[in-house]
Amino acid sequence: MELFSFQNIVVYRLPNQKQLKMFCAGEGEERFIFAPFSKEEYEHNLYGQIRSIQIDDLEQIFKSINLPQAIEKTSTQEEDYKDLVSSAQETLKSSNLDKVVLAGKRWIGFQTDVYKSYTSLLENNPNAFVYVSFIEGQVMLGASPELLLERDGQTLHTVALGGTETRGVYTEKEKIEHQQIRDYIESILKERMYNYEVLETSSVKASTVSHLKTPYTIEAKSVQDDLNLIKYLHPTSAICGLPYQEALNFIKENEGFDRKFYSGYLGAINENNNFNLFVNLRCAELYQDGAVLYAGAGINAMSSPADEWFEINNKMQTIAQCLK
Numbered sequence: 001m002e003l004f005s006f007q008n009i010v011v012y013r014l015p016n017q018k019q020l021k022m023f024c025a026g027e028g029e030e031r032f033i034f035a036p037f038s039k040e041e042y043e044h045n046l047y048g049q050i051r052s053i054q055i056d057d058l059e060q061i062f063k064s065i066n067l068p069q070a071i072e073k074t075s076t077q078e079e080d081y082k083d084l085v086s087s088a089q090e091t092l093k094s095s096n097l098d099k100v101v102l103a104g105k106r107w108i109g110f111q112t113d114v115y116k117s118y119t120s121l122l123e124n125n126p127n128a129f130v131y132v133s134f135i136e137g138q139v140m141l142g143a144s145p146e147l148l149l150e151r152d153g154q155t156l157h158t159v160a161l162g163g164t165e166t167r168g169v170y171t172e173k174e175k176i177e178h179q180q181i182r183d184y185i186e187s188i189l190k191e192r193m194y195n196y197e198v199l200e201t202s203s204v205k206a207s208t209v210s211h212l213k214t215p216y217t218i219e220a221k222s223v224q225d226d227l228n229l230i231k232y233l234h235p236t237s238a239i240c241g242l243p244y245q246e247a248l249n250f251i252k253e254n255e256g257f258d259r260k261f262y263s264g265y266l267g268a269i270n271e272n273n274n275f276n277l278f279v280n281l282r283c284a285e286l287y288q289d290g291a292v293l294y295a296g297a298g299i300n301a302m303s304s305p306a307d308e309w310f311e312i313n314n315k316m317q318t319i320a321q322c323l324k
Contacts (some may be wrong), residue, residue: 008135010023010134014276015128015129016127028048030048030049031048032048033045034046034266036261039234055119062132065139067114070107084102085102085309089301096243097250098300099180099241099300100246101237101239102254103251103262106313112291112324114132117286117324120322124322125207125318129142130142139287140284142280142284143207144280145207147278148233148265151275154220156217158233159216162180162298163177163298164211167310177300181236181238189216194229198214198216208314208315208318234264262283263279281315282319295312295313295316
C-alpha cells in the first residue's frame with residue numbers, strides 16, 4: 001500500500017498482543033474513530049482499510065510523515081495546579097460536585113524522532129493500546145491503559161479504571177474514587193438496559209503507575225446500540241468527574257487550556273463490526289522540535305494538592321521516558 005504525506009493513517013498495537021496494525025484512510029469500509037474530550041468538538045470518523053504490518057515497516061512509513069511546527073510551548077506550573085486543586089475542593093464543599101478530574105500539560109523540547117519514540121513506547125508498555133496517529137496534519141502518540149468499550153461478537157467489555165496508587169499505597173481517597181467510577185459505569189449500563197457481570201477488582205501496573213481495575217462483561221445488542229453506548233459512557237467519571245455536567249463546567253471554566261483529543265477516545269472498527277476503543281490517556285502531541293504531554297488526576301474532598309501534582313507528573317513519565 002503506497003502512502004502519501006497528506007494521507008490520514010494510524011499505526012497501533014492492541015494490549016497484550018505483538019501484531020502491529022495500520023489503518024489507512026481512503027477506499028474501504030473499515031473505520032477508525034478519534035474523538036475529542038468535548039462532545040461538542042469535531043470527531044474524526046474515517047473510512048479506509050486496516051492491515052497488519054511488521055515493525056520493520058515502521059521506519060519507512062514514518063519517513064513519509066511531516067511533523068507540524070509547535071505554535072504554543074507552555075506548561076502547567078506547579079503552584080497553579082496546586083491552587084486549582086484547592087479551588088476545586090472549596091467548590092466541593094459548597095456545591096453538589098463530588099469529584100472533578102483536573103489535567104495539566106507539559107512542553108518538552110527535543111529533536112523528534114517518531115520511529116524511536118514509538119518503538120520505545122511499544123517495548124515499555126506491552127499491556128497498553130500503543131498508537132501513533134497522523135490525522136489532518138496533527139500527530140499524536142500514546143499508550144493508553146484504559147479500555148472504553150470492546151465488542152467481540154455478542155460480548156462487550158469495559159473497565160472501571162481509576163484510583164491511582166500514591167507513594168506505594170491505595171488510600172481511602174483512591175478507593176472512594178474507584179467506587180465512584182464503578183457506580184457511574186453501572187448506572188449507564190442499567191439505564192441503557194444492558195445485562196452485565198462485574199468481575200473481580202485488582203491492582204494493575206500501567207508503566208510508571210498502578211491503578212485499581214474492575215472489568216465488566218456485557219451482553220451485546222445491535223451494532224448501532226453498542227456504538228451509541230459509547231456516547232453515554234464518554235466522558236466517564238474517570239476523566240471528567242461527578243456529577244458530569246458540574247464537573248465539566250468546572251473543567252471548562254478553570255483548567256486553563258483546551259484538552260483537544262487528550263482524554264477523548266480512539267480505536268478501529270473492523271469489517272465484522274467488532275471494535276476496540278480506548279480512552280486517550282498517557283499521550284502527547286508531537287511536533288518538529290518537541291512534544292506536549294498531558295495527564296490528569298481525580299480530585300475529591302480527601303485530595304492532597306501535592307500528591308495530585310506528583311501523580312500527574314508520574315503519569316507523564318510514561319511518555320516522557322520514551323521521547324527521543
